[in-house]
Structures are given as structure tokens and as C-alpha cells.
Amino acid sequence: xxxxSRLLFDEPGPRARRRTRVATLVSALALLALAALAVxxxxxxxxxxxxxxxxxxxxxxxxxxxxGLWSTFLAAVVSAALAMAGGxxxxxxxxxxxxxxxxxxxTYVEVVRTVPALLLxxxxxxxxxxxxxxxxxxxxxxxxxxxxxxxxFAEIFRAGIxxxxxxxxxxxxxxxxxxxxxxxxxxxxxxARRVLPSIVSQSVGLLKDTSLGYVVSYAELLYSGRVLAxxxxxxxxxxxxxxxxxxxxxxxxxxxxxxxxxxxxxxxxRAATGDAGRPAPPxxxxxxxxx
Amino acid sequence: MDALLGxxxxxxxxxxxxxxxxxLAFAGASVAGVLVxxxxxxxxxxxxxxxxxxxxxxxxxxxxVLLILAVFGLPEIGVRAGxxxxxxVVIALYQAAYVAEALRSGINAVPAxxxxxxxxxxxxxxxxxxxxxxxQALATVVQPLGTVFIMLTMNTxxxxxxxxxELTAAANRVNLVEARPIPIFVGAGLAYMLLSSLVxxxxxxxxxxxAVPR
Numbered sequence: 001x002x003x004x005s006r007l008l009f010d011e012p013g014p015r016a017r018r019r020t021r022v023a024t025l026v027s028a029l030a031l032l033a034l035a036a037l038a039v040x041x042x043x044x045x046x047x048x049x050x051x052x053x054x055x056x057x058x059x060x061x062x063x064x065x066x067x068g069l070w071s072t073f074l075a076a077v078v079s080a081a082l083a084m085a086g087g088x089x090x091x092x093x094x095x096x097x098x099x100x101x102x103x104x105x106x107t108y109v110e111v112v113r114t115v116p117a118l119l120l121x122x123x124x125x126x127x128x129x130x131x132x133x134x135x136x137x138x139x140x141x142x143x144x145x146x147x148x149x150x151x152x153f154a155e156i157f158r159a160g161i162x163x164x165x166x167x168x169x170x171x172x173x174x175x176x177x178x179x180x181x182x183x184x185x186x187x188x189x190x191x192a193r194r195v196l197p198s199i200v201s202q203s204v205g206l207l208k209d210t211s212l213g214y215v216v217s218y219a220e221l222l223y224s225g226r227v228l229a230x231x232x233x234x235x236x237x238x239x240x241x242x243x244x245x246x247x248x249x250x251x252x253x254x255x256x257x258x259x260x261x262x263x264x265x266x267x268x269x270r271a272a273t274g275d276a277g278r279p280a281p282p283x284x285x286x287x288x289x290x291x
Numbered sequence: 292m293d294a295l296l297g298x299x300x301x302x303x304x305x306x307x308x309x310x311x312x313x314x315l316a317f318a319g320a321s322v323a324g325v326l327v328x329x330x331x332x333x334x335x336x337x338x339x340x341x342x343x344x345x346x347x348x349x350x351x352x353x354x355x356v357l358l359i360l361a362v363f364g365l366p367e368i369g370v371r372a373g374x375x376x377x378x379x380v381v382i383a384l385y386q387a388a389y390v391a392e393a394l395r396s397g398i399n400a401v402p403a404x405x406x407x408x409x410x411x412x413x414x415x416x417x418x419x420x421x422x423x424x425x426x427q428a429l430a431t432v433v434q435p436l437g438t439v440f441i442m443l444t445m446n447t448x449x450x451x452x453x454x455x456x457e458l459t460a461a462a463n464r465v466n467l468v469e470a471r472p473i474p475i476f477v478g479a480g481l482a483y484m485l486l487s488s489l490v491x492x493x494x495x496x497x498x499x500x501x502a503v504p505r
Contacts, residue, residue: 007401008420009416012334016334023334023335024338027341031337044368045367045368111484114486115445115480119459127473130470209353211355212452214355239363246353247352250351
């Protein structure tokens with residue numbers, strides 16, 4: 001933020017400060033007007049009546065929604081575990097010295113990354129039963145999510161492996177480790193630390209993807225909201241509450257990711273200034289990860 | 292194969308809807324994204340806060356929830372718009388948060404000394420932005436923006452879940468009639484791959500065009 005401000009503006013003088021104050025006032029008024037318009041629209045259609053919100057102050061409603069949230073977590077954790085395992089194998093395939101493996105893993109990643117998750121869900125939902133493979137509801141959601149997120153995790157892991165200096169592998173080989181050992185004992189532990197923030201933010205994406213349970217009729221948070229809205233006819237209220245629950249959960253996870261990233265940027269800076277007293281290249285591994 | 296060829300008109304119609312959704316949402320997301328990014332780097336605290344809240348909110352709520360809230364919720368507060376229009380607006384607003392983040396990180400990647408040097412040479416705000424900051428920011432931002440637009444293309448499929456008959460929904464309908472999942476879904480998947488490889492290609496060309504030798 002401060003870097004951006006220094007890039008575009010100098011320290012403001014008295015006239016610039018006055019202009020900023022005017023702009024603050026104008027934009028605050030505009031935002032307030034927008035909010036007032038929304039409130040008026042809600043009120044005019046009777047959506048602000050206490051009776052329509054009161055159910056969400058009672059425990060049974062929340063118990064039902066929290067049950068849905070629990071299923072969301074369950075689906076997200078199982079998909080994340082499967083997708084990460086698959087992603088690690090794919091990443092190892094992509095950096096392998098066997099061309100066939102490299103090609104196969106590369107094709108999987110390129111193909112799956114460009115097919116929508118919903119299309120995969122439809123394949124599992126309506127395609128596979130034709131061939132006698134009718135999975136339980138939970139797996140109808142988890143399998144397509146794992147398949148599509150494995151490609152994303154593979155790219156994250158690959159970037160992590162690439163960000164470890166080649167000299168590390170070479171040193172490992174020089175002291176007599178095999179390629180597999182050098183990867184497992186030297187490269188992967190360093191890569192794992194670096195990709196942690198990206199993994200957390202990808203997991204937020206995965207958690208958002210579990211809302212496809214709405215299509216599968218697996219009773220995660222969004223589908224629970226749908227059931228609840230059909231039952232109590234409080235459509236807007238229910239979906240707003242559902243959206244807020246997603247917001248709180250995902251915002252906390254995103255905050256965790258940013259915290260991890262800041263900690264690593266700090267560690268990288270300390271390491272770089274420690275060894276030669278040179279100014280640190282700003283967060284080089286993260287830049288490589290997000291490329 | 293017959294299942295695919297016999298239903299080509301329906302699938303083609305779906306592909307066209309996907310294309311329209313993608314292009315319109317693409318345009319909307321670019322405009323809204325630039326506005327949000329501007330708000331986030333502006334010197335006005337209220338706008339900066341509003342931009343941050345916007346990005347945080349939209350990035351942390353699943354697109355499907357937003358689509359459902361807009362499609363089924365807005366009529367209840369007296370806002371009526373067509374299904375397709377609603378889908379375009381929601382997808383555009385959702386992706387705008389990602390566009391804004393990509394742009395902001397691009398602007399922040401330009402070293403502060405560049406702006407200071409531009410001002411020291413006597414360039415004004417617009418001049419330093421146009422000649423010094425933006426050319427460098429754009430070059431670093433092409434790749435992330437390309438990723439966001441591929442994501443947008445994939446995300447238009449979620450409109451199927453609220454009833455827009457785009458490519459995914461069309462493939463699903465054809466499959467329910469024909470019961471030949473493999474050719475139909477593979478065909479749809481290929482169409483999506485083609486779309487995103489076009490975006491990828493355009494990104495590559497743009498990146499070479501805009502590359503700034505340093």
C-alpha cells in the first residue's frame with residue numbers, strides 16, 4: 001500500500017490534502033447513498049421485517065446450517081488430501097527426467113486445468129452411472145473436485161520444486177544420494193515450506209468449489225441453505241446468512257495465508273541480508289510461485 | 292459420434308451463449324476491476340477501504356452463492372432483470388475482484404523510484420502514469436490477467452446451475468436425451484480447452500508485445 005502510494009504520489013501538500021478531504025467526503029456520501037438505496041429496496045419489499053430475520057436468531061436454524069458447514073469441511077478436507085497427493089505425484093512427473101512421465105503429467109495438468117469443475121461434476125453425476133459406476137453422494141462431489149484441483153496443486157508444487165536452487169540437487173547427487181533421495185530429503189522439504197501460503201489459498205478456492213454440492217444434492221452448506229429456504233420461504237435471508245458464513249470462514253483462511261506469506265518474506269529477507277549484507281531480492285520465491 | 296454430430300445445433304447454441312457470457316463478463320470485469328484497483332491505490336482512505344472490502348467479500352464467497360443470491364434473491368427485493376443479464380453482471384463483478392488484485396500487484400511491482408524519477412523529470416501525475424508506471428505495470432500484469440480470464444471462462448459454466456443454457460448445460464441436456472456421455476462431454480471439454488487456449492495464446496502475444504527490456 002505505502003509502496004503504491006509513494007510510486008504514484010509524493011507526500012501531499014496542503015492543497016492535495018484539501019482535495020483528498022473533499023474526495024473523502026464525496027465518496028463517503030456516494031457509498032452511503034448506495035447503502036441507503038439497498039436498505040430502502042429491502043424495506044419496500046418487506047424483507048427487513050423482524051419476523052423474517054428472527055428465525056436466524058434461533059439455535060435450531062444455526063444447528064442445521066452448522067451441520068451443513070461441517071459437511072462442507074469434510075468434503076473440502078478429503079478433496080484437498082486427495083488433490084494434494086495427486087498434485088504431488090503429477091508435479092514429480094512433470095520434473096521427472098523420463099520424457100514419457102513428463103508428457104503424461106503435463107497433458108493431465110493442461111487438460112484438466114481448462115475444463116470447468118461443473119462439467120466434471122456432470123460427468124460423474126450423469127455420465128458414469130451409464131457405465132455402471134454410481135458413486136455415493138459424498139464421492140460424487142469429492143471425486144470431480146479432487147480431479148480438477150490436483151492439476152492446480154501440481155502447478156503449485158512444481159513452482160515450489162523449481163524455486164529450490166539447482167545446486168541443492170547437485171550437492172545431494174555429489175554426496176552420493178540417488179535422484180529420488182535428493183528429491184525426497186533435500187528438495188521437497190525446502191519446497192514444502194515455500195509453497196505453504198499458495199496451498200492455503202488454493203484450499204480456500206477448493207472450499208468455495210464445494211458449493212457445487214448444490215448441484216449434486218450433497219448436504220453441504222449451500223445445499224443446506226437451499227433446503228432451509230424451501231422449508232421456511234426466507235430466501236434472501238437464508239442465502240445472505242450462508243454467504244456470511246462462507247465469508248467468515250474463507251476470510252480467516254485467507255488471512256492465515258497472508259500471515260504465512262509475510263512471515264516467509266521476512267525470513268527470506270533475513271537470510272539474504274545475513275549471508276552477504278546485500279539488499280534482499282524482494283520475495284523471489286513467492287514471485288516465482290505466482291507467475 | 293452420431294450423438295455429438297446429430298446435436299451439433301444445440302451444442303453450438305450453447306457454445307455461442309458461453310462465448311457471449313465470457314466476452315460480456317470479460318468486458319465488465321475489466322472495467323469494474325480497473326475502477327476497484329484505482330480505488331485501492333487512491334489517496335482517499337474511504338475509497339481504499341471500500342476497495343478492500345469489495346475484494347475481500349467477493350473473493351471469499353463462492354460464485355455459485357452469489358449467482359443464486361442474485362438470480363433468486365433480487366426479484367424478492369423488486370429488482371428484476373433477465374437471467375442472462377444477471378449472470379453476466381454477477382460473474383463480471385466477481386471476477387472484477389480478481390482483476391483488481393492482479394492490477395494492484397502489477398502497480399506495486401513497479402519500484403517506487405520509477406515514479407519519483409518521473410516526477411523529478413517534471414512529468415505530472417497523468418504523464419508519469421502513462422509513460423512510466425503503466426507500461427511497466429502492464430507488462431508484469433498480462434500473465435496474471437490471462438489466468439484470471441481463463442478462470443472466468445471456466446466460471447461461466449456455473450451459470451448452468453442457475454438455469455442459463457450455456458455449453459455445460461447444453462451438453463448435459465443433450466446427454467440426458469441421448470445417454471451417450473463420452474462423446475458429448477468430451478466434445479464440450481474440447482470446446483472449453485479451445486477457448487482457454489485462445490486466451491492463453493492472446494496472453495502470450497500480448498506479453499511479448501509489452502515486454503519492457505530492463
